Amino acid sequence: MRLATSFVASVCVCALSSGQLMAQRGPAAVAVAEIIKRETASGQMFVGTVLPIKRSVIGSAVGGRVAEFPVNEGDFVRAKQPLAQLLTNTINLELDAEKAELALRKHELAELENGSRPDEIKRAKALMQAAKADSEYQQKRRKRLESLYARKAVNEDDIQQVVSESIRSEELYQEALAAYALTVEGPRKEKIAQAKSQVAIQQAIVDKLESQIVKHTIKSPFDGYVVAEHTEVGQWVNSGELVAEVIALDEVDVEVQVLENHVPHVKLGMEVRVEVPAIPDQVFTGTVALIVPQADVRARTFPVKVRIKNTITKDGPLLKSGMLARAVLPTGPKQNALLVSKDALVLGGPTPMIYVVDPSPDKKNQGKARAVPVQVGVANGRLIQVKGNLKPGEHVVIRGNERLRPGQDVAITEILSPDALPKAKAINIDG
Structure with missing residues (x-):
């Protein structure tokens, strides 16, 4: 009052x-x-x-040395804005190597999926036709010498040599014929499936390394203010150790x-x-x-x-x-x-x-x-x-x-x- x-x-x-x-x-x-x-x-x-x-006490998902800590107490931060960055030099080198290996596996798969090139089919066909021609020649030569051998015009060694060459040329022709058929048909489905599995395995390795690199960057989960700092540049933080607090x-x-x-x-x-x-x-x-x-x-x-x-x-x-x-x-x-x-x-x-x-x-x-x-x-x-x-x-x-x-x-x-x-x-x- x-x-x-x-x-x-x-x-x-x-x-x-x-x-x-x-x-x-x-x-x-x-x-x-x-x-x-x-x-x-x-x-x-x-x-x-x-x-x-909302209050979040943010920790590190992985262990590492703090390379950057760009925020201070009282700073306003946006969602997904980095609060701290851990060193990633070694893991980046590993990631580059695994990415190169992944690219190699993908190229191998693409080669199998694309099948035989037209020039490869043409080459296999030419080899097959050449082997066929040689086999036909050796067969005709064998028949001619066999008739001469019946008249005792050639000795046994000559006829045995001709028979052997005709058999060999026939086998070479069959081999060229099979090679031509395989070239036309292309790689087996099992080979393509194996190549796909190799690509998937390598992709998983790359994803794992990329996930680890992402975890080396500690980010704010929402828009807010930094109210506590729990680390500093150069400090080693273990997995689960506190980094900052945001409200x-x-x-x-x-x-x-x-x-x-x-x-x-x-x-x-x-x-x-x-x-x-x-x-x-x-x-x-x-x-x-x-x-x-x-x-x-x-x-x-x-x-x-x-x-x-x-x-x-x-x-x-x-x-x-x-x-x-x-x-x-x-x-x-x-x-x-x-x-x-x-x-x-x-x-x-x-x-x-x-x-x-x-x-x-x-x-x-x-x-x-x-x-x-x-x-x-x-x-x-x-x-x-x-x-x-x-x-x-x-x-x-x-x-x-x-x-x-x-x-x-x-x-x-x-x-x-x-x-x-x-x-x-x-x-x-x-x-």
Whole structure:
């Protein structure tokens, strides 16, 4: 109460010093919405911690010496971006040799699959025809000498020599004939199958080496921030040894511990208001993502995680892992409460406040802006519970309030529904 009084006193001093200037500029154009009264579950604030939705402690799949470690703690990394590179000189040489062997095996297979070339068939045919011609000549010569031998014109040695040559020429012809047939038919199917198996074996060896080389590059599994380094250039890491730790912060979870008599009132998907003391000028809205059904048996509390979409700027994430947070969760039966649009909240001061428009008695759609400090309760869609010097039906400024001063003249240009979607506001209250 003392804080609210001092706050009102300070804003009144500001109003007196700037009142004359505001009067010269004319009333400020604003859009307003009514304060409504509705049954809302009573809420309670729970202290929690901001946690990343994904955390990966990344180790090395193989042993090796660290050749490159291009990241530092706090760096943002993309998915599959290298975190560390191990030496691969020896394995690269092995891979080159096995790739050459694979190329040789593939060429051998291609040679078998392509079959005999036309020139090879032509050559085999020519050899076969030459052997046939020689065999026919030797057969005719044998018959002639056999007739001479019958007349005792040649001796036995001559006839034996001719018979032997005719037999040899016939065998050579049969050999050439078979060679020609094999050349025309091409390689056996079994030979081609053996060559294919050799190619498959060699391909498996190459794939294994390539897989080992890939494992020598340790990569980030997702977009995130490096929060821990576990190695350095020149250090030897064994298989399974830690290299770095990465967390994802595009969304965060606020984990709070809820007492067992309150957890039945918490439902998955319900909206929750979250405050982060380190960021006092913003109120974040999240949804209950997880209710862990395992209590701490000593405290009888259940972990509840509220998921919030984070804001990423050039300076990094707005919500950081480990920050203190406070979440307002419904913990009891419904009760009548005053609700206003979330856009009515003006943050950044000692306490949240809203501007109520006190209507002018003689000017329609005009009035003065009155600053009212409020206590904020549970969220209800686009509405939020407030406690303060307020009455149902009063109009509060939801657009144009970021430039208002207490006591300033305002002109109401639009009356919106309390749960109207945001159009333009200076303060991001959705996180």
